[in-house]
Structure formats: C-alpha cells, structure tokens
Amino acid sequence: MRVFVQPGLAGHGLAGLAGAITPLALAPFDIWPIAPLSIALLYLLLQRLSPRQALLRGWSYGLGAFLAGTSWIYVSIHDYGAASPVLAGSLTFAFCAGVALFFALPAYLWARWLRQAPGLFNPLAFAALWVAQEMFRGWFLTGFPWLYSGYSQLAGPLAALAPIGGVWLISFALALTGAGLAELCTRRHQPPARFAIAGLLALPWLAALALVNQQWTSPLGKPLSTSLVQGNINQAMKWQPEELTNTLRLYRDLSINEESDLIVWPETAVPVLRDYAEGYLNELDSLMASSNRALITGIPLREAAPHGWRYFNGITVLGQGEGTYLKQKLVPFGEYVPLEDVLRGLIAFFDLPMSNFSRGHAEQTLLLAQGQRLASYICYEVVYPDFAARLAADSSLLLTVSNDAWFGDSIGPLQHLQMAQMRALEAGRWMLRATNTGVTALIDPQGRIAQRIPSFTQGVLRGEVQPMQGLTPYLRWQSWPLSMLCLGILGFAAFRRQREALDDAVTA
Incomplete structure (x- = not known):
C-alpha cells in the first residue's frame, strides 16, 4: 500500500x-x-x-x-x-x-x-x-x-x-x-x-x-437483404482527380448485379461534389428504382452561403427511398481546422483533402429506404452515445458509413467498430456498417458481429437485417x-x- x-x-x-x-x-x-x-x-x-x-x-x-x-x-x-x-x-x-x-x-x-x-x-x-x-x-x-x-x-x-x-x-x-x-x-x-x-x-x-x-425491441416487418460494398480505395489515391473515373466505375461494377433490397457504399464513396456527379447519380437512381432496390452512398455536398459556398459531408439515398443526411459531428483537423487562419499551410496535415466541411443542421429528417427509417451516422458520429440515441429512437435500422483508411492497420478502426457495436446494443437495433477499407460488418441488436469481411480487401458483404421497433430505456431517456x-x-x-x-x- x-x-x-x-x-x-x-x-x-x-x-x-x-x-x-x-x-x-x-x-x-x-x-x-x-x-x-x-x-x-x-x-x-x-x-x-x-x-x-x-x-x-x-x-x-x-x-x-x-x-x-x-x-x-x-x-x-x-x-x-x-x-x-x-x-x-x-x-x-x-x-x-x-x-x-x-x-x-x-x-x-x-x-x-x-x-x-x-x-x-x-x-x-x-x-x-x-x-x-x-x-x-x-x-x-x-x-x-x-x-x-x-x-x-x-x-x-x-x-x-x-x-x-x-x-x-x-x-x-x-x-x-x-x-x-x-x-x-x-x-x-x-x-x-x-x-x-x-x-x-x-x-x-x-x-x-x-x-x-x-428483449426491449421487437421485429418490424420482413427482413431486408443487404449488400455492403467495401471498395478498398487507397487513401493516397482517393482524392486524386485522375482516379475519379476509376473509383466511380469500381463502385458501380461492384453493385450493379447485386439483387439486395439495400446496397450501401462507404463515406465519400463518390469523392466529388454532388453537383459534379449528377449524371452518374441520376443513372444509378433510375437503375435502382426500376429494379426495386435502394442505394445509399456517402458523398460531399455544397449549398450556397452569403459569402460563397458551404460544404458538407453527406449521405444520400437513390432508388427505392429518399433523403440526404449532412454530418453534424465533425472531426477536428480531418473535416475542419481549428484556428484555420493560423494553421492552414504550416504543414500538409493541416491541408488534408475535404478538411473545410461545415456542420449539418441539428434537425434533419431520417433517411428512408425500402419503407424503413434509418438513423445514419457518418464516421466519428457513431462514437457519441446520446447523439446516436436521439436519432435511433425514431428509426428501425441503424447505419454508419466510414473511411478508416486514415488509421492504417492500427487498433483505431477496431476500436471504432466496437463503439458501433455498443450503439446497436444500446438501441436494440441492427447496425449496417460500410467502410472503405474495413471493418465492414453487420451488427445484430445484441451488439454482436453477425457478418464481416476482412480489412484491406475489396468485396461485398451480403446478408440480412431485421428492422426493429420499440424503445430501450436508454433510447427513451x-x-x-x-x-x-x-x-x-x-x-x-x-x-x-x-x-x-x-x-x-x-x-x-
């Protein structure tokens, strides 16, 4: 002692x-x-x-x-x-x-x-x-x-x-x-x-x-078949303009023959502003709608502001669904730079691609896909317990998209996955997690990983998720x-x- x-x-x-x-x-x-x-x-x-x-x-x-x-x-x-x-x-x-x-x-x-x-x-x-x-x-x-x-x-x-x-x-x-x-x-x-x-x-x-x-929650309707796409795009190449066509083609080719009800792409899977990808997105929207499928993808967006443009990290639904979600919890230095006037230009770390995002509005409508309401979290947002619970209370499914390639093969992505598992357990709902390099997984309402695919591999995770209804005490209070x-x-x-x-x- x-x-x-x-x-x-x-x-x-x-x-x-x-x-x-x-x-x-x-x-x-x-x-x-x-x-x-x-x-x-x-x-x-x-x-x-x-x-x-x-x-x-x-x-x-x-x-x-x-x-x-x-x-x-x-x-x-x-x-x-x-x-x-x-x-x-x-x-x-x-x-x-x-x-x-x-x-x-x-x-x-x-x-x-x-x-x-x-x-x-x-x-x-x-x-x-x-x-x-x-x-x-x-x-x-x-x-x-x-x-x-x-x-x-x-x-x-x-x-x-x-x-x-x-x-x-x-x-x-x-x-x-x-x-x-x-x-x-x-x-x-x-x-x-x-x-x-x-x-x-x-x-x-x-x-x-x-x-x-x-058991705090119960099934709602029929299970949905899902396909979660892991593109495994090299982070050093992800934002290179010359790689844009290859990236868009890769995600389209990995998804076009998937017959699942719900197809999910990772955070900023479309690495260009939505304004500049309208033709590509309209083609996918028509294809998904005609085959009774829904596709959810991460994509950056912008909106006009009094002194220029405001940029957002977002998710949007194509095909059998609707809605766009703008990220509210931003990562310091990764998505915005504190003391920007002082730090910009000092070292390359303070000039990372897409590090000038704005915060999304606090009151946003949940995404709708195949008749189900999805509480959506972009990357870092899933680590905030009360924030996640407020969105989950109105949902039947949970969705998180991420790009953990920033952390290589460290323990960071696995810690991040564990937090997503806890959100599923707290809410008593299935969680769909699509990432660029891993860990892409389906998480059941007990917080257990039902299916996953290896990190740093390109592939599609196929499975089923059951929409849920009801509130756990944590979602309620x-x-x-x-x-x-x-x-x-x-x-x-x-x-x-x-x-x-x-x-x-x-x-x-």
Missing part, C-alpha cells in the same frame, strides 16, 4: 502504467477485467495526496491511457499528413498530453472536495466522478469520446446494462467495482460497513445477470437519469466533505 501513496515520480509512473493498460480491456484485446483493475489502481494512487499532487497523478494516468490507446493518431499525421516521424510523434504526444487533462481535473476535484473518510460513500462518489469525466470529455470542445471503460463489456457480464443506461451506466458499474474493491482491500472497516460495500458492488452485476434475456444520479452523489459528497472539515475544526 505504501508505494501507492508516494507523491513523487514513482507514484506518477505507476499511474501512467495503470492508464496504459486500459486499452487492453478494449478492442482488439478485449480483456475486460483490466478495466476495473485499472480504475482500482488509480483509486489507490489518489489516496492521501494533496490536490496539486492528485492533479499530476490524474494527468499521468490519462497520458498513459491515451498514448497507448490512441497511438493511431500518429498514422494519420505521419502517413497521410506528410509529417516527419519526429513532428508526427511530437504532435501525437501533445494531443495525448492535452486530452490527459480530462483525467487531471477530476483527480484534483476528488482530492480537494470529494474524498471522504473510509466508508461506503467513497467508491460511490468516485464512480460518479468517473462517469462525469467521461461525459464531459465527450462534450467539451466538440468532445473526444474515446476509450470509455464501458466498451470493455460488450462480451462481458455487464453488457445487459447497455439498453438501460448506455455505455456510461456500464462505466459507472466498473468504476464502482474498481474503487469498491480497492476500498475493501486497503482499509479497515467494521463488518456492517464491509457487508454494505460488498452488497453495493454486487448490485450492478446481479442486475445485469437478471437482464441477460430481456438517454443519459439524463444517470446524469442526475451522478450530480446528486457528487453534490452530497461535497457536502459531506465540507461537514467533515467543519467537524474536524471544531474538534481541534
């Missing part, structure tokens, strides 16, 4: 290692017990520290987690941003160091205002703070909702909690488990207190066990109940801490 409370470099180094093992709980490793273990280590490492010491320790934990879990950022900057290894490594480290502050601030708050005397309320308050950190990280400055601990449970014992409170409810249960076990193992408690803590820790696991066979619970716990914890301080002052 003594090594955990050292305020110096040894303790901070241990915190970094505790954070660095976090990605092992997530895809592609999926060693889910590491999630509560990592949280337990952080809980131990924050004991008896001053707020300033806790700040640095929390930052060390976050730095380890993001360096290990988001190393794929280096691939984007180096391989496709034409940055040198030193520059790409420096930018990746700077990004991870900045995002690690999301762990530093809660650690400071914990030590300054929330940490209690030994007892039942400590792990409860720590779990509430953990979830508040994840939620805040998914919102602040457009958010970076990556490496949530709850994703580790897709194939774990707590998966059944996802339709109740989403990935954040699972994170709450894992944080409660890790902090509670650490509390029990390192502090002396009277038997009643030990039993109370043990009972609290067991509660979410028993609830998940009881909900394993609960999203994160509001859990948010209110966590705020109540944190408020009460702060009150108790203040009262303890007053009692100590009176006693002294």
